[in-house]
Amino acid sequence: MKLYEQVADELRQRIDRGYYRCGDRLPSIRSLSREHGISIATVQEAYRLLEDQGLAEARPKSGYYVRPRPATPAMPAISRPAQRPLEVSQWEQVLDLLCASEQPGILALGRGMPDIDAPSLKPLQRALASGPGTSGHRGLAYDSLRGSQELRQQVARLGVDSGCRLHPDDIVVTTGCQEALSISLRAVTRPGDVVAVDSPSFYGTMQAIKAFGLKAMEIPTDPVTGISLDALELALEKWPIRVIQITPTCNNPLGYTMPDDHRRQLLSLAQRFDVAIIEDDIYGDLSYAFPRPRTIKSFDSDGRVLLCSSFSKTLAPGLRVGWVAPGRYGEQVLHMKYVGTAACATLPQLAVADFIAEGHYERHLRRMRAQYQQSRDQMIAWVERHFPAGTRISYPQGGFLLWAELPGDADSIRLNERLLAQGIRIGPGPLFSASGKYRNCLRLNYSDKPDARIEAAVRKVGEEATRMLLELNRVA
Amino acid sequence: MKLYEQVADELRQRIDRGYYRCGDRLPSIRSLSREHGISIATVQEAYRLLEDQGLAEARPKSGYYVRPRPATPAMPAISRPAQRPLEVSQWEQVLDLLCASEQPGILALGRGMPDIDAPSLKPLQRALASGPGTSGHRGLAYDSLRGSQELRQQVARLGVDSGCRLHPDDIVVTTGCQEALSISLRAVTRPGDVVAVDSPSFYGTMQAIKAFGLKAMEIPTDPVTGISLDALELALEKWPIRVIQITPTCNNPLGYTMPDDHRRQLLSLAQRFDVAIIEDDIYGDLSYAFPRPRTIKSFDSDGRVLLCSSFSKTLAPGLRVGWVAPGRYGEQVLHMKYVGTAACATLPQLAVADFIAEGHYERHLRRMRAQYQQSRDQMIAWVERHFPAGTRISYPQGGFLLWAELPGDADSIRLNERLLAQGIRIGPGPLFSASGKYRNCLRLNYSDKPDARIEAAVRKVGEEATRMLLELNRVA
Ligand SMILES: Cc1ncc(COP(=O)(O)O)c(C=O)c1O
């Protein structure tokens, strides 16, 4: 990150966390220059960046001010999961969600699919089509165990954007991020171990915890700053936690991006208690802030972070191209990779490497970040308009997933069942908890361009939720 | 299997097992007709098939005789592995083999690659190239958890050839056979359990046993009939074995095909001791006998066989398209599939489905079976000619892998190291054992069309082995 970007980032974090509120005057150029010991020109550049990001506005002769943002609805409260390690349940619910997306004619508002309609993906289709011809035998042969060299080079290069210095040999290509998470978990745990997770948390990881005979210690998580470091510290003191698994950037499902100082503190905690960190960065490149946030991995000095990601959300999930940078756990991860799938499909890797090398990836990201950010605002407006009063809504910093907390005793699993009859599928909250918490919460996908069909669906979800709440009140 | 094929098959098995030896007169048409209660015409058809297979010849006015086959060298003795469950070692050796195939300029005689040069694979390359265009978005989206419907339909259809009645929903597509084996193992075991395996045995499964905290009970295995049922029964009585994992058809590395009656007996044993069977059929379609042997799965009445396979050996490993028919363990296998990789790459699946549906698969198999059978005979001749006297050689019934047992104290790991300097890589025997047995054995690949370069390499292997043996004798 350049100096002016760092300054802008710090200001942005202060705005995001409410130190400066809408309409507040921001520090003067001169004072910032003094505070940080940097040139006036650098501060000016930082402010220009904040202007570009729509966060600050210059008022003539007066300085910079926090720009009014559309009044946002209340955020969900910090989560309060169980206070002890638990076995993970909910597989039936997850299976149900996974299989539902196969039913034609269902509007899958609960799914994790990106927009694969974007014209900026065209060159990817071209690369896929020409791959068999240009790579010849190579595409048919076993790829190397770590994955194709071309792709690992590109991934290492992209790592710079998140502050990472990676060598291609530090990277193992995987069948999607799911395999990256799965082999990372297997590499650093033994059955019976406890894994600390942010909560709510992606169900794919939770189910892996279940499958591998591990227990999940769900840590209270703030919808703005992420996992509670205090609660995590207490848990580390109390339970035999072996690894911390979190998605700190554009979190699924809450949408927050953890501030840099929290990342540093988290890393110190991990060092102090000598545990590993599995960092899921799958949505990181879809952060609305530019430059994108740094990974925890980028602060890691002793190789205890296993950084997992894939091109499933940034490009297309059907490619199943993911990767892990396993740090000091490289050998165990490679063994788990080998016994799990031996190698990845060769051609999709080569197509992705080609797409990135030709500069299409950055172009596509620019487009999608802007599109998703707009869609977020639209989706929030719709949810606010159509959902029952008292609904709390997340404010995603990237990606395309929204989290809504319904008031009262709303039950998202029953809501989902009732919506299915109307051809709509949401992501029920309990999927994101080891023990089926978050029953009054749901996840919505806003990757598709907002249109009347989607608004109608959101309205139906809201109406059905309202109806259910009324029924409950009548009974009570 | 048709009636005449059954009769021919039984005769073939009797010949293979030495009841009838080269030059022996085979039973008369009339006596066979009486013995089996079938028509003369059916027996005649059976003999015609045996003639086609080069096993029998008619002598005018005298009947059918076992046709002389080229004198085959001695087979390896039945294996004598450790007599108790062991933790698996050898990962370094396996890693070494896997990474060696990435070095350019090395003749990888030890690898498991099929011939991907065959012109009958051309339509596959075409299907891969046209897939992105014809499948559009579908190729970019998450495939369904079980795998694409088209592919599962084709796999179910092919199952008929091995005597299986499979429904597409009985099948889960995997990232190669390795994932099929890996999730099957995970689905039926818990850490600490014992897995009975044929021995020598494919290192991929052995390493999975290691990774999942299981123990391997290696069972003595006959190079003609496969796993010793007596030894297996003793082991089942003595140890807490949870599952039997074997490759009964065109075994890797020994090349045998287990007779049908052994398959039935194995299944009874599994029923009696209530254990599951993981049947690896990856080379089954490359059986030189036509029709191909039945799977154990085809005899299975209570769903205890998990049948694993892939198109890595029959088509191309870089596709990573495999599958498992998990029987009664469907739910656990699906869970393991989900947490391991979530879904498989979509486009390779569609290309394979297309290739099979268009009839290219059967055509390709016919070609490859014939080619590999010829190459086997050539490879055996070369090994016989160039390897030290006293070398024993397997007689593969399908696939493209040969197993050689060197005399005396030959050490295949050191041999491999010395050959590397000459640009040749073999598959050292200890990779195929939990505890590094078979040090005097090695695996050779004969998938490439035999040519002078390969003969030269085989000669070098033989010369180096002879040299090592002489050195050993001199020291002794
Ligand atoms: C946070 C998170 N991690 C991992 C995954 C799995 O990604 P992939 O499809 O690349 O396996 C997902 C997909 O939904 C996800 O949301």
Ligand SMILES: Cc1ncc(COP(=O)(O)O)c(C=O)c1O
């Ligand atoms: C017997 C056996 N099973 C499984 C495998 C793994 O196959 P795949 O490449 O489809 O994962 C191999 C490959 O060498 C093998 O020989």
